[in-house]
Amino acid sequence: MKKTFLAVFILLLYAPFACAHFAAVIPSDDIVTKDESRNIQLDVKFVHPLEMHYMEMARPAQFGVLHRGKKTDLLGTLKQSQGKAPDQEGGFMTWTTDYKIKRPGDYTFYVEPAPYWEPAEDLFIIHYTKVCVNALGLQAGWDGPIGLETEIIPLTRPYGLWSGNMFSGQVLLKGKPAPYVEIEVEYLNESTGNPAIVKAPSDPYVTQVVKSDANGVFHYAMPRAGWWGFSALSEADRTIKKGGIEKHIEIGAVYWVRTVDMK
Amino acid sequence: MFSVFRISILSIVVSALFATSSLAHKINVFAYAETGQVKTESYFADGRPVKQSRVMVYDSNDNLLLEGKTDDEGLFSFAIPKVDDLKVVVREILGHRNSFILKKSEIVASKVTEKGNN
Numbered sequence A: 001m002k003k004t005f006l007a008v009f010i011l012l013l014y015a016p017f018a019c020a021h022f023a024a025v026i027p028s029d030d031i032v033t034k035d036e037s038r039n040i041q042l043d044v045k046f047v048h049p050l051e052m053h054y055m056e057m058a059r060p061a062q063f064g065v066l067h068r069g070k071k072t073d074l075l076g077t078l079k080q081s082q083g084k085a086p087d088q089e090g091g092f093m094t095w096t097t098d099y100k101i102k103r104p105g106d107y108t109f110y111v112e113p114a115p116y117w118e119p120a121e122d123l124f125i126i127h128y129t130k131v132c133v134n135a136l137g138l139q140a141g142w143d144g145p146i147g148l149e150t151e152i153i154p155l156t157r158p159y160g161l162w163s164g165n166m167f168s169g170q171v172l173l174k175g176k177p178a179p180y181v182e183i184e185v186e187y188l189n190e191s192t193g194n195p196a197i198v199k200a201p202s203d204p205y206v207t208q209v210v211k212s213d214a215n216g217v218f219h220y221a222m223p224r225a226g227w228w229g230f231s232a233l234s235e236a237d238r239t240i241k242k243g244g245i246e247k248h249i250e251i252g253a254v255y256w257v258r259t260v261d262m263k
Numbered sequence B: 001m002f003s004v005f006r007i008s009i010l011s012i013v014v015s016a017l018f019a020t021s022s023l024a025h026k027i028n029v030f031a032y033a034e035t036g037q038v039k040t041e042s043y044f045a046d047g048r049p050v051k052q053s054r055v056m057v058y059d060s061n062d063n064l065l066l067e068g069k070t071d072d073e074g075l076f077s078f079a080i081p082k083v084d085d086l087k088v089v090v091r092e093i094l095g096h097r098n099s100f101i102l103k104k105s106e107i108v109a110s111k112v113t114e115k116g117n118n
Helices: A002-017 B002-024 B104-117
Strands: A022-027 A039-048 A053-055 A062-067 A070-073 A079-083 A092-100 A105-112 A116-118 A123-135 A150-154 A166-173 A182-187 A208-211 A217-221 A226-235 A240-242 A245-247 A249-260 B027-034 B037-044 B054-058 B064-069 B075-079 B086-091 B097-102
Touching (some): A123 A150, A182 A217, B064 B075
Antiparallel strands (some): A039 A053
């Protein structure tokens, strides 16, 4: 009885310090106009967005793009790279690719990482992550589902957003609305153009939390210019064996949007 | 004097109405080269086609090479008239217009692909 109590106590101690993990797909340009280069770069990584720490991301299980109703597999185009926070030693594995925009419309890039083993939480993490790039003036396709195990369907057009705008989305789990799930929200301090690194006055400011309503819908008003990640967390109905023991999987539906200051 | 005032107000209101509708009805044009043809698409931001609208194609010296009309799907295609930067200008019935420059390099690249596929 005493041992169980101690184990639970230790686990509770860990809980507040378990920083929020976010898989991220960040394009070099999220609105490609006819006067700009149509070659964009996409960085795929696993990070703590506000604290800027990187974690190793193994080669993803799936990486592709949905455009005008058609999915294209881009896994073979990923090149290994690395990244780290200023206060980290050594580089952590990330992935990058170049993509040429050929036709107008919305391009939703998506990644399914390989399961990430998190010993502090004794579970695997898989974050199904999406981001939308708008091209050449045709705003159509941004709300199309990919068909992932879990995903966020944007209800706000996910580009052309001002800081202060609200982002709304619906969380789907196996294609159905996921009511009352927690969505973690975090700002990417590495965002291009971020004038100063944001320092959280206390832990709750690092990762904010909203819950989806009865229809799986959530809302969040973004207070700063840069990239914002939304991660809706559920538990998978399957397990992965590690060391002969079945381990739970935290599956996340992640969506990234960029805001710009109105001047 | 009163009627001049009324006319002025009416003009301002009508101009304002037009200004609002111009922004909401901005048209977009896109062109690409494929299998010896230049294919153009004209569309509003929400994807609705720009139908039955005038298309003019100019070379890099602003010489008019050809004219045509978009169909009900906002499409207009034509055989490559010249290997040059081509400016495709579309003008719809309310006067909104836009243009797209199809680079010579893309036309050349499409011809190479065509040869490779034969």
